[in-house]
Amino acid sequence: MDHRGSLQRMLNPEHPDRVTYREMVDFKLDLCRALAPHTSAVLLDPPYGAGQAIVEGALPGGTALLVSIEATGYAGTGEARATELLPNWSVEKAKRLGASATKLLLYYRPDVEKVAPKQLDLVERLAQEHEKAEFPLLVETRSYPIHDSERDPREFARIQPGIVIETARQITALPIDIFKTEFPTSPLYEPDEDRLLELCRELDRASRVPWVILSAGVDYELFRKEVKIACRAGASGFLGGRALWQEATSAGPRKERQRFLETVGAGRAKELTALADSYGTPWYAKMGLDGERLGTIEQGWYEAY
């Protein structure tokens, strides 16, 4: 799957290839202007968003910037997906841009022996590069079906918890900083909230680093439910995309789209942020750090800094 290709398909379902560069940028800047004031960070990609948001003044000064580092899509077959990095882009460039972290999207199935070790190697290499650059790395994983039977959403929901939790275990054993994960399974097929909470607690135990929930384009109401359960189980928040704004892609003229984003989109961002603040585990608590001590600094700090 190709996320940015998917945005083009959302903006022009019949002719995604006719969506222009400027239309892509305008959509991302509209998103950023409307939602970023209500979140602690926003994720943008180099081709259409990161530099553009800064230069065009769409990124509020108080909102952190996360920048993706992988190329759109994947190499290999649909059943054995390998992440490729965006050419001519790097952690050093992200750092120079003033970003606060880079994001690596990884298709991952721990049970696909053909590519899983290569994907882990990539994460490890990047994690070392980031440590050397003193720059945080966020890794996002996405599972995918590899057998015909798994193309049935109900069947996939059944095997997904095992995949998601084992993925968390393997990926966060590497020296990454933040883990962005799928909800362990779809509440559409597992309506028992106690069971969902238990799965998220298992995910929390599997993750050695602070983790956040991704939206994977589910409906907003469903995502809100997932964010609340995940945060109650130990997540530190959310890093959601389409669930917050997907209706905007068909909202008609740009002004109507902007109005939708400034009202409904911003309202969703505020609501989810409030949920994370109320129920989430602060990143430092997940890391076993004392929140009180984090707010202090000793005299002469700058000498050994």
Added chain:
Amino acid sequence: MDHRGSLQRMLNPEHPDRVTYREMVDFKLDLCRALAPHTSAVLLDPPYGAGQAIVEGALPGGTALLVSIEATGYAGTGEARATELLPNWSVEKAKRLGASATKLLLYYRPDVEKVAPKQLDLVERLAQEHEKAEFPLLVETRSYPIHDSERDPREFARIQPGIVIETARQITALPIDIFKTEFPTSPLYEPDEDRLLELCRELDRASRVPWVILSAGVDYELFRKEVKIACRAGASGFLGGRALWQEATSAGPRKERQRFLETVGAGRAKELTALADSYGTPWYAKMGLDGERLGTIEQGWYEAY
């Protein structure tokens, strides 16, 4: 003269040595919390403010941080002052801290042959270090009396324009990024506004880089007048200290001080910012750059970034 020593003297005129580290930090954090939300940047020093403001949450995310790089006071005699850098501090550390620029305070008299060339050497060396680190350097200059006759403020005001304008010429010939300057002379001794405007225009012609006005602890009403005249003549704004908040040092208990800063102090910051926005020359215009083009970025920007 010692600015930070002077803060201690303001906080406890009879026993400046009894002002504790924590009292200094609290004062700077109170200032930062009250005024920084209304300004584009705030200047703090490593010993008492920069790291402390970040860690204690006093610096709003949308306000840039400038960090001083020189040690308090000066070496040499009162008549031949040489700047010394803060030990165990560096441009690399300021950059790692997330600051947006470093500030170097320079006592400077172009006519004191004993130290002027050394001071210029220091600026040149630092400017090169900053260029290499891709980090902006702001240089602040302060004139001072060197003959007994100059200790008379009226006499000093008479010679000051020549000093200030020649200083601008010499300092901004070096590859620095922003120049923080004294007002060319005191409006107390030169009440003719047309003459003051003409002096500021001369200062503007002498400065090859964007420049801002410092307050040198004059009364707020006087500083407001200076900021307006300087901005009309080509300045890009102000970087003021005591003129905005000096009454706070004698405002009684901490709560009263905070109330003063949040009302009077914040009001002054807002008023001066509005003056700079209305009358000032944008930094890019001073640098001969096209403001329209600054707001655009070409497709594929990240490849050659």
